[in-house]
Amino acid sequence: MVVFSEDHTQETFRRGRIEVICGSMFSGKTEELIRRLKRAMFARQQVEIFKPAIDTRYSEAEVVSHDNNSIKSTPVETSASILLLGSEIDVVGIDEAQFFDEGLIGICNELANRGVRVIIAGLDMDYKGVPFGPIPGLCAIADEVTKVHAICVKCGDLAYISHRTVADDKRVLLGEKEEYEPLCRRCYQKALRGKSGRETE
Numbered sequence: 001m002v003v004f005s006e007d008h009t010q011e012t013f014r015r016g017r018i019e020v021i022c023g024s025m026f027s028g029k030t031e032e033l034i035r036r037l038k039r040a041m042f043a044r045q046q047v048e049i050f051k052p053a054i055d056t057r058y059s060e061a062e063v064v065s066h067d068n069n070s071i072k073s074t075p076v077e078t079s080a081s082i083l084l085l086g087s088e089i090d091v092v093g094i095d096e097a098q099f100f101d102e103g104l105i106g107i108c109n110e111l112a113n114r115g116v117r118v119i120i121a122g123l124d125m126d127y128k129g130v131p132f133g134p135i136p137g138l139c140a141i142a143d144e145v146t147k148v149h150a151i152c153v154k155c156g157d158l159a160y161i162s163h164r165t166v167a168d169d170k171r172v173l174l175g176e177k178e179e180y181e182p183l184c185r186r187c188y189q190k191a192l193r194g195k196s197g198r199e200t201e
């Protein structure tokens, strides 16, 4: 798998395309999104960045990574607001896309059809392992999907899921290391068995 996208033709040539960066929490989605967007800015492209207004974890109006790397963004309530862009925009970045409505899929397609490079970052699965919001649909229509992985905090293997460590079964629960830990498949199954009282392998 190629993690970092350095296809310079795709970076500079104004051709509509959709790039999805997905994975569990702490897998580097936001870092990779910011990296691609900053490179576009260095190339003097017009860049607009959006995030769902509910994501106020680190900042109201910035996309911020767990390592405190940040970039200015516009918080929006619904995906429809993303279409109200000026026609001069070259690149659109969207973080925490799992929190948007399904309408985001059609909107990203429309932007790409207009010639915009759309870069989307989001959780592929919720804490139960169920595909999250518009992300599976976006992966289906994307020109390029990059799946990134955190490190399992129990065994050091590659993590594939964000295990929720607090008792709350709402699907949306904003949080960080207090509420979630990235785990590999084996350690996740073990954690679930522990919760149900069945500790044996």
Ligand SMILES: Nc1ncnc2c1ncn2[C@@H]1O[C@H](COP(=O)(O)OP(=O)(O)O)[C@@H](O)[C@H]1O
Pocket (backbone or CB within 6 Å): 023, 024, 025, 026, 027, 028, 029, 030, 031, 032, 064, 065, 066, 067, 149, 150, 151, 152, 153, 182
């Ligand atoms: N278990 C872990 N595995 C990998 N990175 C981790 C872990 N815990 C904390 N981090 C930090 O999280 C950073 C990635 O943050 P970020 O890009 O915001 O991730 P994401 O958007 O996928 O949640 C890494 O560069 C690393 O410093």
Ligand SMILES: Cc1cn([C@H]2C[C@H](O)[C@@H](COP(=O)(O)O)O2)c(=O)[nH]c1=O
Pocket (backbone or CB within 6 Å): 024, 025, 026, 029, 030, 057, 122, 123, 125, 126, 127, 128, 162, 171, 172, 173, 174, 175, 176, 180
């Ligand atoms: C798994 C899972 C996560 N969330 C929340 C927790 C965080 O606020 C974000 C993910 O942020 P990150 O940039 O990917 O670290 O989503 C949730 O609401 N429900 C879940 O199941």
Ligand SMILES: [Zn+2]
Pocket (backbone or CB within 6 Å): 152, 153, 154, 155, 156, 157, 183, 184, 185, 186, 187, 188
């Ligand atoms: Zn593990």
